[in-house]
Amino acid sequence: MGKGKSVTHVVDKEWCKGCGICVHFCPKKVLELDRKGKVDTVRLEDCIACKLCELRCPDLAIQIINKQEREND
Amino acid sequence: MTNKDNIRFIQGNEACVEGALYAGLNFFAGYPITPSTEITEHLSERLPQTGGKFIQMEDEIASMGAIIGASLTGNKVMTATSGPGFSLKQEALGYACMAEIPCVIANVQRGGPSTGNPTHVSQGDINQARWGTHGDHAIIALTASNHQDVFKITVEAFNLAETYRTPVIILLDEAIGHMREKLIIPEPGELPVVDRLRTHVPKGVDYHPYLPREDDRLPMSDFGAQHRYNVTGLFHDMWGFPNNDPAVVNGLLHHLVDKIENSVNDIAMYKEYWLDDAEYVLVSFGSSARSSIHLAQNRRARGMKIGVLELQTLWPFPTDIVREKCANAKAVIVVEMNMGQVITQVKNAVDNPNNVFLANRIDGQLISPTDIKTVLRMIQGKGV
Amino acid sequence: MNDTPFNFKDYVRSRFFPHMWCPGCGHGIVLGSLLRGIHELGLNKNEIVMTSGIGCSSRISGYVDFHSLHTIHGRALSFATGVKLSRPHLKAIVPMGDGDALAIGGNHFIHAARRNIDITAIVMNNKIYGMTGGQFSPLSGPGKKATTAPYSTIDNEFDIVELAKSAGATFVARSTVFHAVEAKDLLKKAIMHKGFSVVEILSQCPTYYGRKNKEGDAVQMMEGFKNNTVKIGSKKLEKNPNLIQRGIFVEDTDKPEYCEAYDHIIETAMKGNS
Numbered sequence: 075m076g077k078g079k080s081v082t083h084v085v086d087k088e089w090c091k092g093c094g095i096c097v098h099f100c101p102k103k104v105l106e107l108d109r110k111g112k113v114d115t116v117r118l119e120d121c122i123a124c125k126l127c128e129l130r131c132p133d134l135a136i137q138i139i140n141k142q143e144r145e146n147d
Numbered sequence: 148m149t150n151k152d153n154i155r156f157i158q159g160n161e162a163c164v165e166g167a168l169y170a171g172l173n174f175f176a177g178y179p180i181t182p183s184t185e186i187t188e189h190l191s192e193r194l195p196q197t198g199g200k201f202i203q204m205e206d207e208i209a210s211m212g213a214i215i216g217a218s219l220t221g222n223k224v225m226t227a228t229s230g231p232g233f234s235l236k237q238e239a240l241g242y243a244c245m246a247e248i249p250c251v252i253a254n255v256q257r258g259g260p261s262t263g264n265p266t267h268v269s270q271g272d273i274n275q276a277r278w279g280t281h282g283d284h285a286i287i288a289l290t291a292s293n294h295q296d297v298f299k300i301t302v303e304a305f306n307l308a309e310t311y312r313t314p315v316i317i318l319l320d321e322a323i324g325h326m327r328e329k330l331i332i333p334e335p336g337e338l339p340v341v342d343r344l345r346t347h348v349p350k351g352v353d354y355h356p357y358l359p360r361e362d363d364r365l366p367m368s369d370f371g372a373q374h375r376y377n378v379t380g381l382f383h384d385m386w387g388f389p390n391n392d393p394a395v396v397n398g399l400l401h402h403l404v405d406k407i408e409n410s411v412n413d414i415a416m417y418k419e420y421w422l423d424d425a426e427y428v429l430v431s432f433g434s435s436a437r438s439s440i441h442l443a444q445n446r447r448a449r450g451m452k453i454g455v456l457e458l459q460t461l462w463p464f465p466t467d468i469v470r471e472k473c474a475n476a477k478a479v480i481v482v483e484m485n486m487g488q489v490i491t492q493v494k495n496a497v498d499n500p501n502n503v504f505l506a507n508r509i510d511g512q513l514i515s516p517t518d519i520k521t522v523l524r525m526i527q528g529k530g531v
Numbered sequence: 532m533n534d535t536p537f538n539f540k541d542y543v544r545s546r547f548f549p550h551m552w553c554p555g556c557g558h559g560i561v562l563g564s565l566l567r568g569i570h571e572l573g574l575n576k577n578e579i580v581m582t583s584g585i586g587c588s589s590r591i592s593g594y595v596d597f598h599s600l601h602t603i604h605g606r607a608l609s610f611a612t613g614v615k616l617s618r619p620h621l622k623a624i625v626p627m628g629d630g631d632a633l634a635i636g637g638n639h640f641i642h643a644a645r646r647n648i649d650i651t652a653i654v655m656n657n658k659i660y661g662m663t664g665g666q667f668s669p670l671s672g673p674g675k676k677a678t679t680a681p682y683s684t685i686d687n688e689f690d691i692v693e694l695a696k697s698a699g700a701t702f703v704a705r706s707t708v709f710h711a712v713e714a715k716d717l718l719k720k721a722i723m724h725k726g727f728s729v730v731e732i733l734s735q736c737p738t739y740y741g742r743k744n745k746e747g748d749a750v751q752m753m754e755g756f757k758n759n760t761v762k763i764g765s766k767k768l769e770k771n772p773n774l775i776q777r778g779i780f781v782e783d784t785d786k787p788e789y790c791e792a793y794d795h796i797i798e799t800a801m802k803g804n805s
């Protein structure tokens with residue numbers, strides 16, 4: 075089940091170089107590259123906040139903030 | 148009165164060690180090589196006694212790297228080597244010039260090129276000290292002809308390294324390094340010691356490691372302290388970050404050269420003997436200067452108007468001083484144990500380069516007063 | 532440990548971003564894992580000195596908000612040795628390229644390991660000289676294409692883990708940028724280990740290695756790290772012994788650390804002196 079409502083994606087399009095690593099390895103296919111070749115969150119509601127995109131982003135351009143996780147902490 | 152404990156009968160290399168400790172040396176990295184090894188050996192014993200650190204690295208490149216690292220954490224640092232090892236140090240030496248890291252490199256010269264003549268005297272690394280590392284830069288190199296002066300210039304080497312934030316080279320030679328003679332160690336406070344100039348910029352305020360103050364000095368901040376900045380061998384801005392903007396490159400290179408070349412007269416150390424009325428001036432340094440002084444003394448006793456200008460600062464070359472001291476000379480004889488390195492600078496300095504002659508020896512034997520006398524007689528047209 | 536949420540902007544010098552690495556270069560993932568690890572350890576930024584040499588990988592030191600020392604090609608470990616021995620309380624981290632660490636810097640690498648000085652060496656292994664445009668490295672191995680091997684390489688490669696082990700490193704581990712969490716955890720252990728620690732992280736250079744050797748783009752190269760590596764001792768090795776193993780190969784806490792050993796020398800010398 076997606077965690078959509080409690081998750082925010084913070085994307086820095088200036089830092090993103092559009093390598094597509096995040097898009098490819100996202101298990102829920104939440105991300106795509108936009109027309110300028112930069113990452114775009116297109117199905118936020120499906121995001122399970124696994125953060126695999128953030129962890130593997132070579133550009134430090136995407137951050138996944140999961141409010142639920144923070145509350146649980 | 149001199150304290151008896153302060154009188155030593157030691158090698159020149161040990162005089163260098165004593166001078167370094169007096170100046171506050173607390174980190175040394177080195178790799179053994181004749182004829183400088185005694186500096187490394189003695190410091191392995193002496194430094195830990197003062198709480199300082201000694202490390203024998205895997206080679207001379209690593210030794211140079213280690214002292215630069217330790218200088219950045221706020222230490223007075225030194226390495227010692229000879230010919231082949233000095234060659235290996237050149238890349239990191241240039242790094243220290245570029246990144247403006249205070250450090251002292253002692254090169255006890257032996258015969259070269261290559262492995263050359265390890266246990267014999269030479270003064271063949273003068274130009275290497277100046278231009279051994281690639282690219283435009285300025286450098287400070289000091290030398291001395293007796294142990295009291297070795298001590299003094301070693302202290303001065305540390306002082307200049309701190310004052311100008313730069314590597315300083317001590318150019319001894321095998322004869323000085325290995326010869327034994329008396330040294331009186333000055334009392335603390337007798338010779339000035341320049342401490343590391345640290346920034347007063349408080350925490351949270353932008354600290355610029357490469358922004359000169361009005362007096363052109365650059366206060367440092369120790370690695371590990373509150374200011375985090377970058378150090379690089381690339382051309383860099385005042386924060387230490389890589390920058391190849393033409394104006395930045397131009398400005399930095401001028402700064403690196405000017406801070407030393409513009410202070411040439413402040414950095415210049417020399418000694419003079421009987422120059423007031425000298426018609427013949429011997430310009431010399433290191434162990435060659437001993438023979439020069441000996442000969443001049445001997446000739447003076449026979450009425451000849453001859454004197455000696457002994458250079459202790461070789462780089463930046465004290466051009467003005469040499470010109471002034473040689474102005475009234477009929478002939479200037481540069482006495483050095485190489486194929487003619489300092490003579491090029493002397494010819495550049497004096498008004499009449501045609502009156503400058505070379506008395507040299509390059510066979511691993513100490514140049515003798517007789518060797519110099521031979522040249523003198525030829526100049527005088529007396530035949531040998 | 533650190534309970535505050537991780538934000539890499541607390542650890543990088545943002546004004547230099549976007550960084551200089553090519554799209555898809557694995558080096559940025561190493562940077563991410565390292566910063567996350569440092570955050571989780573709760574280390575004080577003033578106590579970290581990041582020393583690097585020259586190479587694409589070595590540029591990492593300019594991006595981090597620690598004390599940073601960007602030195603000369605291959606010699607970073609010797610500079611770091613001076614930093615560490617002179618101020619043993621500082622954490623010395625040395626990110627290196629495969630060429631930087633093991634070609635020009637090979638001697639410093641084995642000697643730092645032999646001394647067991649408390650430095651963390653991170654080898655960002657992309658099996659190529661990235662910065663100079665794709666020449667083969669001592670990690671390329673035979674049968675590879677590079678700008679200096681147009682007919683393919685005949686040079687054998689080092690095994691970094693075996694080399695570090697036999698040189699005396701007391702913590703030796705390997706991971707890949709595909710396994711970014713594992714890499715982070717290994718880096719944390721390496722940083723906290725007292726002694727010389729080596730973490731090899733396989734990283735992709737899509738621009739030169741990938742293109743020259745037809746290994747595809749960054750994504751395909753990372754798929755390769757997933758498919759061609761296994762945890763140490765995995766059963767999969769029985770079928771395919773060529774798989775590259777990941778994990779901790781050495782963790783020895785008995786050997787004296789160099790700076791501590793030197794403190795004993797100082798004690799002895801000072802006694803003799805008084």
Ligand SMILES: Cc1ncc(C[n+]2csc(CCOP(=O)(O)OP(=O)(O)O)c2C)c(N)n1
Pocket residue numbers: 585586587588589604627628629630631632655657659660661662663668736
């Ligand atoms: C003394 C010296 N020799 C050669 C170079 C040129 N050089 C710069 S980086 C590099 C190799 C970089 O490869 P690697 O260390 O694997 O790092 P990468 O760029 O792949 O991350 C070379 C040969 C140099 N800077 N200095």
Ligand code: SF4
Pocket residue numbers: 551552553555556557558587588657661662735736737738739
């Ligand atoms: S050349 Fe290779 S190693 Fe260098 S930044 Fe590009 S992808 Fe990375």
Ligand SMILES: [Mg+2]
Pocket residue numbers: 628629630655656657658659660661668
């Ligand atoms: Mg590489």
